[in-house]
Amino acid sequence: MKPRLPALRPPVFKGRLHDARTATSTGRWLGVAIAVCFGTGLISHYLQHPPGWLADTLPSRPVWGYRFTQGLHIAAGIAAIPLLLAKLWTVYPKLFAWPPLRSVRHALERLSVAVLVAGAVFELLTGLLNTVQWYPWPFSFVPVHFAVAWLLAGALLLHVAVKYPEIRAHWGSTSPGTLSLPAADGPDRRSFLTGVAAAAGAVTLTTVGQSFTPLKSFDVLAPRHPDHGPLGLPVNRTATAAGVGHVDVGAYRLTVLGPHPYTLTLAELAALTQHESVLPIACVEGWSKSAHWTGVRVTDLLHRAGAPPHARIRVVSLEQYGAYRVTEMGREYAHDPLTLLALKLNGQTLTPDHGYPARIIAPNRPGVLQTKWVTRLEVL
Template sequence: MDVMRSRFFPPVFKGRLHDARTATSIGRWLGLAFAVCFVTGLVSHYTQHPPEWAANGLPSRPVWGYRFTQGLHVASGIAAVPLLLAKLWTVYPRLFEWPPVRSVLHGLERLSVALLVAASVFEVATGLLNTAQWYPWLFSFVPVHHAVAWLLAGSLMLHLAVKAPRIRDHWSRRSPGTLALPAEDGPDRRSLLTAVAAAVGAVTVTTVGQSFTPLKDLTLLAPRHPDHGPQGLPVNRTAAAAGVGAIHDGRYRLTVSGPRPCTLTLDELRALPQHEVELPIACVEGWSKSAHWTGVRVADLLDRAGAPAHARVRVVSLQTRGGYRVSEMGHEHARDPLTLLALRLNGEELTPDHGYPVRLIAPNRPGVLQTKWVGRLEALS
C-alpha cells in the first residue's frame, strides 16, 4: 500500500518564483496585452463583417484608422506570446495539486482555469499562424478565432473575479500579502521580470516594422516586409491564385448599375478625370504600407449611373475563386473623395497581382476588402 501511494504522490516543486506575486506581476502585463488585442480584434472583425444595421455607417476617416488598430492588434498578440509562456511557467506546478478536486467550487474553478488556458493558447497560436498565412486546420479561421476570443474574454473575467482577493494581496509591493514572501526572492523575481520584458521588447521591435514602417529595417521575425512585392508593395493573393487570367485592354468592361446603368471600356475609364491619393493597404495579417494611387473616383461613377447619395455599393471582382470576391461599402466610403477605382500604383500601371486593370482603394478599410480586378459596381438601396 505504501509503495502504491508513493507512486501516485504528486511531485514537489521547490522553485522560488512559482508564487502568486510573480504570477500577478506577469498577469498584469498579459491582461493588458489581451485587452488591447481583444478590443482591436473586435474593430477588425466588425469592420470586415459589419452587422446589417451598421453596414451603411462605417466611417471612412481617419484614413489610417484600420492600419493603426490592426497593426496594434497583431503587435499586442505577438507580445502576448512570451508573456503567456512566462505566465504558464509561474503557475504550472498548480496543475499537480493534490487532490485535484477538493470540492464542487474548487472543481469549477479548475475547470474555468483549464478553459482560460486552452482559449489563450488557441488564440495566440492561431493568430500567430495567421500572420504567416499558414492554416494547418480544417475550420474557417475568422469565425472560430472571433468566437474563441469571446470565450477567452469571458473565462478571463471569471478568473479575475475568483482570484480577486489574491490579486489584490499581491498587486503592489505595499500590498499586505506580499510581506509573507521571502525577501531573498526579490532579486530573482526582478531578473525574471526584466527578462520577460526584454523578450516582449525584442519580439515587438523585430516584427512591428511590417506595419510601423520607420522600423521596417528591423523586421527580422516578421513574416512580411512592407517593401517586398511587385511595385514595392506586398501581395497576399496573386492573380494566378485568384483564377484571373490575362485581361486584354480591348475586352475589359466595367459595369456600373443604377437608375442609369452604364458600361465603360478601359480607354473610357482612362479618359475620365483622374485623381491621385495617398492611402495605405492594411491587411489583417498585420502588415501595411502607404502608396500613391491614381484613378477614377467611385462617387463620380455612381453619379454617372444616377445612384442615390446614401446607397451602399457592392464591388464585384473578376476573380473566379477564393473568398472576398465580392465586397460592400457603405455610403461614407463610396462617397468619400479618396475612394478610387485605381488604375495606377506609384505612378505605374497596375500589375496583374495588384489588380490590373482596375482595383478598389478606399480609406480606413481592410486590405481584404480593397477588391482587385473589379468588373462591376452595383448601387444598392
C-alpha cells in the same frame, strides 16, 4: 502477502518564483495584451463583416484608422506569446496540487482555468499562423477565431473575479500580502520579470516594422517587409492564386449598375478625370504601407449612374475563387472623395498581382475589402 501499492504523492517543486506575486506581475501584463487584442479584434471583425444596421455608418476617416488598430492587434498578440509562456511557467506547479479537486467550487475554478489556458493558446497560435497565411486546420479561421475570442474574454473575466482577492493582495510592491513572501526572492523576481519584458520587447521590435514603417529595418522576424513586392508594395493574393488569367484589354468592360446603368472600356475609364490619393493598404495579417494611387473617384462613377447619396455599392471582381470576390461598401466609404477605382500605383500602371486593370482603394478599410480586378459596381 499482497504487494502494497506506493502512496500517491504530489511532486515537490524546488524552483522559486512559482508564487502569487510573480504570477500577478506577469498576469497583469498578459491581461493588458489580451484586452488590446480583444478590442482591436472586434474593430477588425466588424469592419470586415458589418451587420446591416452598421454598414452605412462605419467611418472612412481617419484614413490610417484600420492600419493603426490592426497593427496594434498583431503586435499585442505577438508580445502576448512570451507573456503567456512566462505566466504558465509561474503557475504550472498548481496543476499538480493534491488533492486535485477539493470541492465543487474548486472544480469549477479549475475548469475555468482550463478554458482560459486553452482559449489563450488557441487564439495566439492560430493568430500567429494567420500572419504567415498557413492554415493547417479544417475550419474557417475568421469565425472560429472570433468565437473563441469571446470565450477567452469570458474565461478571463471569470478568472479575475475568482482570483480578485489574491490579485489585490499581490498587485503592488508595498501590498501587505507581499510581506509573507521571501525577501531573498526579490532580486530573482526582478531579473525574471526583466527577462520576460525583454523577450516581449524583442519579438515586438523584430515584427512591428511590417506595419510601423519607421522600424521596418528591424522586422527580421516579420512575415512581410513593407517594401518587398511589385511596385514597392507587398502582395498577399496573386492573380494566379485568385484564378485571374491574362486580361484582354480590348475585351475588358467596367459595368456600373444603377438607375442609369452604363459600361466603360479601359480606355474610356482612363479618359475620365483622374484623381490621386495617398492611402495605406492595411491587411488583416498585420502588415501595412501607404502608397500613391491614381484613378477615378467611386462617387463620380455612382453619380453618373444616378445613385442617390445614401447608396451603398456591391463590388464584383474577376477573381474566380475566394470569400471576398464580391464585397459591399457602405455609404461613408462609397461617397468619400478619397475612395478610388485605381488604375495606377505609385505612378505606374497596376500590375496583375495588384489588381490590373482596376481595383478599389478606400480609406480606413481592411485590405481584404480593397477589391482587385474589379469588373462590376452595383448600386444598392
